[in-house]
Amino acid sequence: MPARTNKREQILQAAVLSFGEVGFNSSSLREIAARCGVSHPGLLHHFPSKEALLTAVLEHRDTDERRWFPRSESGLDVLRNLIKLVEHNVTVPGLIGLYVLTAAEATNPAHPAHDYFQRRYARLRRDTRRALHRIRDEGDLHAGVDVEDAATMINALVDGLQVQWLLAPAEVDMPTILRRHLQSLVTRKL
Amino acid sequence: MPARTNKREQILQAAVLSFGEVGFNSSSLREIAARCGVSHPGLLHHFPSKEALLTAVLEHRDTDERRWFPRSESGLDVLRNLIKLVEHNVTVPGLIGLYVLTAAEATNPAHPAHDYFQRRYARLRRDTRRALHRIRDEGDLHAGVDVEDAATMINALVDGLQVQWLLAPAEVDMPTILRRHLQSLVTRKL
DNA sequence: GTCTATACCCGGATAGAC
DNA sequence: GTCTATCCGGGTATAGAC
Numbered sequence: 001m002p003a004r005t006n007k008r009e010q011i012l013q014a015a016v017l018s019f020g021e022v023g024f025n026s027s028s029l030r031e032i033a034a035r036c037g038v039s040h041p042g043l044l045h046h047f048p049s050k051e052a053l054l055t056a057v058l059e060h061r062d063t064d065e066r067r068w069f070p071r072s073e074s075g076l077d078v079l080r081n082l083i084k085l086v087e088h089n090v091t092v093p094g095l096i097g098l099y100v101l102t103a104a105e106a107t108n109p110a111h112p113a114h115d116y117f118q119r120r121y122a123r124l125r126r127d128t129r130r131a132l133h134r135i136r137d138e139g140d141l142h143a144g145v146d147v148e149d150a151a152t153m154i155n156a157l158v159d160g161l162q163v164q165w166l167l168a169p170a171e172v173d174m175p176t177i178l179r180r181h182l183q184s185l186v187t188r189k190l
Numbered sequence: 191m192p193a194r195t196n197k198r199e200q201i202l203q204a205a206v207l208s209f210g211e212v213g214f215n216s217s218s219l220r221e222i223a224a225r226c227g228v229s230h231p232g233l234l235h236h237f238p239s240k241e242a243l244l245t246a247v248l249e250h251r252d253t254d255e256r257r258w259f260p261r262s263e264s265g266l267d268v269l270r271n272l273i274k275l276v277e278h279n280v281t282v283p284g285l286i287g288l289y290v291l292t293a294a295e296a297t298n299p300a301h302p303a304h305d306y307f308q309r310r311y312a313r314l315r316r317d318t319r320r321a322l323h324r325i326r327d328e329g330d331l332h333a334g335v336d337v338e339d340a341a342t343m344i345n346a347l348v349d350g351l352q353v354q355w356l357l358a359p360a361e362v363d364m365p366t367i368l369r370r371h372l373q374s375l376v377t378r379k380l
Numbered sequence: 381g382t383c384t385a386t387a388c389c390c391g392g393a394t395a396g397a398c
Numbered sequence: 399g400t401c402t403a404t405c406c407g408g409g410t411a412t413a414g415a416c
Contacts (some may be wrong), residue, residue, distance in 0.1 A: 007399090021298050026215035028391060041394080042400050050392065097297055104294035107287055107356035108211050118357050125354075125361075149367050156350025156367075163349055164315075164342060166297035167308050171315075177339050177346075197381090218409065231412085232382050240410070 008046050010036040015057050020098035023105055024054050024113070051112045058102070058116060061095065069127075075134030078127075079182045080190055086158065087175045093166065100162050125151045132185075140188045150185060157181060198236050200226040205247050210288035213295055214244050214303070241302045248292070248306060251285065259317075265324030268317075269372045270380055276348065277365045283356065290352050315341045322375075330378050340375060347371060 014035035018027040029050055033043040047053040068085040069078065089096055106117040128151035135141045157178060165172040183190050204225035208217040219240055223233040237243040258275040259268065279286055296307040318341035325331045347368060355362040373380050 021300075023213065023215060023295060025213060029393090030391080039401060040392085041402085044393070045399060048393095100297065101294045103353055104291045105213060107290065107353065110211075114357075121354050121357050122361075146370070149370060152351070152354060152362055152367055153347060153371065156347050156354060157343060158350065159353055160346025160348065160350035161342070163293055163297065164311050164346060167304075167311050171312070172342055177342055180336070180339055181343065219411090220408080229383060230410090231384085234411070235381060238411095 007036070007038065011038065011043055011046055011053070012057060012060055015053050016061075016098050017094050019054070019057060019102060020094040020096070023101040024050075024111075025105055029053075054102075054113060055116075057098070058113060061099070075131050075136075075138055076140055076186060076188060076190065078131035078134075079186070082154075082158075083175055083179050083182065083190065086161075086178050089162075090165070090169075090174060093169070096162050097166060100159070100166065103159070121155065124155050128154055135186055140186050142185055142187055145185050154182070197226070197228065201228065201233055201236055201243070202247055202250055205243050206251075206288050207284050209244070209247060209292060210284040210286070213291040214240075214301075215295060219243075244292075244303060245306075247288070248303060251289070265321050265326075265328055266330055266376060266378060266380065268321035268324075269376070272344075272348075273365055273369050273372065273380065276351075276368050279352075280355070280359075280364060283359070286352050287356060290349070290356065293349070311345065314345050318344055325376055330376050332375055332377055335375050344372070 011032065014032045015027070017035065018032045021027075027050075029043055030040045032053075033040045043053075047056060065085070068081050068088070070081075073081070102113060103117055105111050106113040108114065129147055132141060132145070132147045132150055136145075136147070141147075158174075161172060161174045161177060165174050179190060201222065204222045205217070207225065208222045211217075217240075219233055220230045222243075223230045233243075237246060255275070258271050258278070260271075263271070292303060293307055295301050296303040298304065319337055322331060322335070322337045322340055326335075326337070331337075348364075351362060351364045351367060355364050369380060
């Protein structure tokens with residue numbers, strides 16, 4: 001293995017910043033390279049194409065995200081961890097900008113990350129449904145909650161809050177609003 | 191006045207399509223011009239710059255949107271009209287793509303539409319708060335509804351649903367999910 | 381009003397030296 | 399591994415003919 005290659009990591013972080021600010025489409029490899037003190041072909045040595053860089057950024061983000069949802073917890077703990085994740089997110093606005101903008105771009109079927117985001121949202125809805133079913137099995141879900149709708153709604157709420165929060169951080173309290181909504185679904189304290 | 195200039199309208203529609211597909215940043219004036227059978231400088235004759243075109247598109251969209259919210263209605267009717275607007279929106283995915291993507295891009299303070307979207311969301315929250323207060327005054331709001339949070343939430347829900355719907359139209363029923371959420375806030379049938 | 385032609389810049393990607 | 403140099407396409411915008 002190479003002595004100690006943290007250049008990849010530096011490039012990834014610079015890419016997160018750039019993608020978050022102007023999106024994947026408008027980001028330039030030259031600009032990203034300049035941010036971490038490497039030349040444009042130097043960057044392409046580590047990531048063979050711009051699309052490969054995007055893929056690496058998204059996978060990196062996924063890995064980070066999964067750490068917030070360890071296994072063997074109660075259904076309620078999944079919701080609690082989601083709140084914790086959002087509480088963490090307000091400390092990394094660049095990453096949120098990256099996510100919001102890339103997801104919006106990727107609604108276009110021609111975007112290189114289109115399939116990734118289709119699969120991602122299908123998975124998010126499925127995971128949220130599972131958590132809600134588990135909460136119901138544990139007797140903690142309010143009667144009358146439609147699990148299918150609630151799962152779609154929770155993920156929509158998180159996404160929509162991010163846009164408003166990025167535009168007006170002082171006026172939109174993401175974690176609190178999310179917590180109150182989730183609390184309205186369950187009978188026990190979150 | 192000119193004999194009959196609908197070229198502006200044609201260009202606006204082509205711009206909506208292009209902005210909706212790849213966003214403002216990645217759209218090209220040449221491509222937009224080609225869509226409506228005009229040359230690139232021909233387009234610039236009607237709109238002096240790309241940014242002017244974006245402004246015109248957003249104002250055009252605003253005007254259309256306002257038509258869904260006539261005055262002198264009850265608070266509940268505002269929510270009913272919001273549902274009708276979303277029911278209409280599912281018939282114009284290009285416009286929704288434009289909106290989602292432009293809003294995401296505009297979270298960047300350097301984006302030409304940043305101020306527009308900051309003002310827009312402040313206004314949306316204010317208008318939604320007013321409608322909810324009116325519903326409360328009319329005795330139709332459920333007890334325990336926090337108007338401030340509910341207003342932010344409703345707008346976040348609409349935005350977030352759009353992303354999921356664009357990625358999976360068959361799996362996300364925007365109008366129904368919105369209606370059920372709004373119904374959960376009020377005591378009378380929507 | 382709408383065109384052709386063009387100026388000028390920046391994008392992704394590659395070749396090849398060190 | 400990282401560089402310089404370069405290719406080629408495409409971006410906004412302008413000048414000037416018709």
